[in-house]
């Protein structure tokens with residue numbers, strides 16, 4: 001089952017107690033599912049069509065509870081274009097005008113006597129704004145599986161409807177973007193925390209928990225990956241620096257011979273050449289007696305200096321080179 005199906009299943013079970021919210025949901029569902037058909041002056045056929053039976057049953061129950069209307073549910077078998085079975089709730093024709101009036105969807109001046117979005121009293125209350133968006137999601141919403149990426153959207157039939165959904169969400173501090181996709185208009189959010197907020201205001205608590213769990217797991221694994229990359233790049237840095245140093249040591253060996261170096265430098269050169277991945281303080285511990293990081297640094301710098309002088313043909317004075325005194329580890 002997809003995440004969208006889970007969320008719809010959960011939203012279909014949210015109870016709408018107040019008639020204000022029932023009006024808002026019904027208006028939203030009728031508009032989103034293209035369920036208003038004009039049959040002549042003041043005559044309409046109303047229906048709510050959805051891909052899952054639970055959604056249709058939700059509206060069946062709502063009609064019964066709030067208006068005493070018994071709708072009719074039927075399954076529409078899929079066609080060649082869309083094989084999915086859909087479910088339709090048809091409103092008895094005699095009740096259609098009354099429901100359109102309740103939902104504030106009538107307008108003398110509008111096309112076929114209808115409004116594109118319901119009169120403003122329908123979504124005046126905060127609870128009804130949620131209800132409008134909840135029905136929008138049930139009819140034409142989708143949310144990506146958060147394991148893949150973060151996205152929630154309402155794929156609306158008209159721009160007015162998509163903008164109205166966005167306005168309802170604006171009230172709650174969410175700012176979905178609206179854009180056209182072929183003949184539809186999409187209101188969408190892409191940030192995980194916005195998706196979480198939207199699901200929670202619609203009443204999909206279980207989906208919010210699932211999303212948050214995945215989010216935490218992903219953040220932890222991102223952190224671990226970043227840490228591993230960081231460790232690897234540190235090792236790479238050590239190896240790169242050691243590589244240049246080892247080249248210097250080889251050069252000294254071929255031009256001068258390591259055996260000509262004073263004992264302290266010779267031992268340092270062997271330690272470095274044989275342990276390219278060891279850090280400076282680690283190298284110091286390999287020596288006998290051990291020396292600190294600054295001592296290691298000083299000896300390596302001296303080796304580099306000798307190699308550079310050999311390359312430029314400068315004279316090197318090794319005779320009389322002071323034997324470094326053993327320095328205790330400084331860390």
Ligand SMILES: [Zn+2]
Nearest residue numbers: 020021127128
């Ligand atoms: Zn309400």
